[in-house]
Amino acid sequence: GESVGLHLPTLSVQEGDNSIINCAYSNSASDYFIWYKQESGKGPQFIIDIRSNMDKRQGQRVTVLLNKTVKHLSLQIAATQPGDSAVYFCALGNFNKFYFGSGTKLNVKP
Amino acid sequence: KAGVTQTPRYLIKTRGQQVTLSCSPISGHRSVSWYQQTPGQGLQFLFEYFSETQRNKGNFPGRFSGRQFSNSRSEMNVSTLELGDSALYLCASSLGLVRDNEQFFGPGTRLTVL
Numbered sequence: 001g002e003s004v005g006l007h008l009p010t011l012s013v014q015e016g017d018n019s020i021i022n023c024a025y026s027n028s029a030s031d032y033f034i035w036y037k038q039e040s041g042k043g044p045q046f047i048i049d050i051r052s053n054m055d056k057r058q059g060q061r062v063t064v065l066l067n068k069t070v071k072h073l074s075l076q077i078a079a080t081q082p083g084d085s086a087v088y089f090c091a092l093g094n095f096n097k098f099y100f101g102s103g104t105k106l107n108v109k110p
Numbered sequence: 111k112a113g114v115t116q117t118p119r120y121l122i123k124t125r126g127q128q129v130t131l132s133c134s135p136i137s138g139h140r141s142v143s144w145y146q147q148t149p150g151q152g153l154q155f156l157f158e159y160f161s162e163t164q165r166n167k168g169n170f171p172g173r174f175s176g177r178q179f180s181n182s183r184s185e186m187n188v189s190t191l192e193l194g195d196s197a198l199y200l201c202a203s204s205l206g207l208v209r210d211n212e213q214f215f216g217p218g219t220r221l222t223v224l
Contacts, residue, residue: 032209043114043200043215044153089153093209097166098143100153 012107019077021104023090028071030092035064035075038103039086047075047088082108112136114203114216122222128189131219135182135203141165142184143208144176147198147218156199159184160207188221196223 013019021035031052036044048059050066050073057064063076073090085108090101115134123129135142143166144156155168159178176186182203188195198218204211 041217043202043217045215046212049212091153097168098155098158098208100145100155102152 009102010105010107012109013080015080015082015108015110017080019075019080019084019106019108021075021077021088021090021106023073023075023101025071025073025090025092025099025101027092027094028068030094032093033064033066033073034091034093035062035073036089036091036100037084037086038089044089077106080106080108082110084108114201114214116199116201116216116219118219119217120220120222122224123191124224125191125193127191128187129191129221131186131188131199131201131221133184133186133201133203133216135184135201136214139203139205139214140182141204141207141211142178142182143202143204143213144184144186145200145202146170147200148196153200156186158208165207191223193223195221197221 034049035047037047038044048062048064050057050064055066061078065074087103087105089103117132141160143158145153147153156170157164157176158166162178173189178184198220200215200218202213202215204213
């Protein structure tokens with residue numbers, strides 16, 4: 001199976017600072033990667049995705065970086081806001097399978 | 111446009127019983143995927159349906175099955191329930207297959223097996 005891990009289970013940042021959430025994976029055949037945000041009591045919400053033929057992709061206040069050499073994915077959130085407090089999951093797909101990481105809880109301190 | 115709806119929201123069953131969960135996708139979405147979320151195992155992919163056909167399947171035993179109807183609504187069935195099946199079951203819909211389209215998740219069905 002696939003191994004998808006996150007470097008930190010909990011990340012605390014000050015409001016206004018940038019946040020970086022990391023994800024490591026083991027299968028180099030993964031061809032698409034997705035970041036999700038899950039707030040308490042809700043289902044996950046799509047944030048941004050990236051294909052394996054890309055190294056970087058930007059959205060609104062978010063950037064995803066993919067380093068295929070070391071099998072590492074990161075999500076950068078600029079100017080973190082209290083509304084960003086949630087659990088963040090990376091997910092990746094390959095060979096018609098889909099795997100989620102264990103999640104990082106982001107706490108934003110006012 | 112209405113979001114993804116799941117029924118029921120909460121369910122309590124006993125070991126050995128079976129359960130059927132329902133998911134109504136966003137109008138126009140043809141793909142429905144199911145996921146299991148537990149504190150111990152996290153989020154795990156169960157299966158994906160597109161145009162009434164199962165397209166992808168995760169690593170779950172055959173007790174977990176699903177189907178999709180012509181209106182894209184989907185049901186998931188778990189037979190011979192075990193205590194370990196207690197989880198939040200999420201469904202998500204997308205215009206097309208997950209690999210090419212953004213998914214929208216429902217609020218989930220909380221299943222408790224006693």
